[in-house]
Amino acid sequence: MSELDDVADELYAGSPADFIARRTAAVKVARADKDRELADAIAELRKPTVSAWLVNLLVRDDPAMAGQIVALGEGLRDAERSLDGPALRELSSQRRQLVRSLVARARRLAQPAGQKIGDTVAQELDATLTAALADPAVAREVLSGRLTAAREYAGFGSADAAEGTPPPAPPKAQKAPKEPKESKEPSPPAARGKLRLVGESERAEPKETAADRERRRREEREQRARDEAQAAWEQADRAAAEARRRHEAAVEARDESAAEVARAEERAARAHGEEDDLVRELAEVRRRLAAAGKAATVADKDVAGAQQTLRADDKDVAVAERELHRAERARDAAEAARDGK
Structure with a gap:
């Protein structure tokens, strides 16, 4: 583990109330050691929101939490891919129970620090944990123990299914082609004799026709499944494009804010030096x-x-x-x- 990792772990383990002061002190130590690169890297570490701090507390408090989130998230995604309704309902119930228990534990962990947890913070914490169970990328951020802001799942899949969001309506299946009417032409003598032997019911629905009908029904079910999957993919693709747009806008705003914070912190560092x-x-x-x-x-x-x-x-x-x-x-x-x- 690098020196930056050590400093980051120490910063994100503490309360957000004195994060800036502790970060400034760490920057001063690095500069005193003539390590400008480390000082700049420490200065870029963002102060966590209260909900992100709670997530970091949970990760440090219970090492088993990582395994729970990864295993349950994979189970939910597997159930969705296989269209296993009973398993998805059971896993969704487990997801809700896990999120509720983690939010309650976070409230208890925050008490020694005197941090009040309001409804807004609790909702952000709930949304972040739900997103971690739906998106492996969010799970990695959450389990790093260095989360700086709440996360929200905006895609199509685990989170939507877990909350009961109905899937897009499947397109109407095309009507099966009508079976050709039975020919009125008289059958050859041999055929007539055979039909009389096998009986009236088989003359109305020969074995080959029943197999064809079953095959057609199977193909229609497969086509509906493909159509539903295509519709789901299109919705997910639109959601991903919108999420990318929002992410790029957020990154641009974040970068500008980070630059302003760096400038302000430089001014603050000089003022602290004079002080x-x-x-x-x-x-x-x-x-x-x-x-x-x-x-x-x-x-x-x-x-x-x-x-x-x-x-x-x-x-x-x-x-x-x-x-x-x-x-x-x-x-x-x-x-x-x-x-x-």
Whole structure:
């Protein structure tokens, strides 16, 4: 498995809510590794719709689901090709039961992610699973685990038969040619004798005529089957042509949208890069601001301590000055007494 496969599996396994953010992060990692080709390939991965995400969840949750879809889809197509009505009805019932159970399981799987599943999403999921059972190409998309959008079967076959859509009306069978009237010419004596021996009923319907009639009925049934098959093929061909037209229009619109998304993502990547740079600068400024704040707090404490010390020293100076004044006065008095003044 390639590195792109690993990234794609990880992206499509997650919730669609943060798909863009996770894809952008993966693109950044690839660009940081100087792998431009991988980065471009990751950027082209489309965000899945909610219904497509549910399909991907189902595929990852139950490995046996792939075998169920492939086996039941092949059984439905085989029953249609063989015009096996009872088998087709039974398999169609199994198809409905399987789709209902998968939709219910998808609802349960979505609960841990907090994703609400409305009627529209449930209908898209139902249509996608039904299309996978009718069309092997859709089945391959579904079972890849990387579906990006809902699918709908637009052809003629399993899905239509399963829902009870009546097949196109068969063309009217041509009337069988009338049997030639029995000749009124008298039979030769030998023939008349033979007819009298075999009886009246065989004279009215000889064995060869009954075989011809049975062969004609068989050919008429085969012709009706061919006509019905031709009508079905023509309808399927028209549906396929319309589907191709819609597909080509959708692909063109998708490609334009993809190009616009790529341009928008490039702009977003540049903006995120600038944002990252500014965040780093802001973090550095905040770090320096915090350090300066701590230093200012320490300085303020030092100032308060120095001021307290200064006030104590001022008191000591005042006391010393008073003592000095008293000592000087005492000295002056002693000097005056000594001099007899």
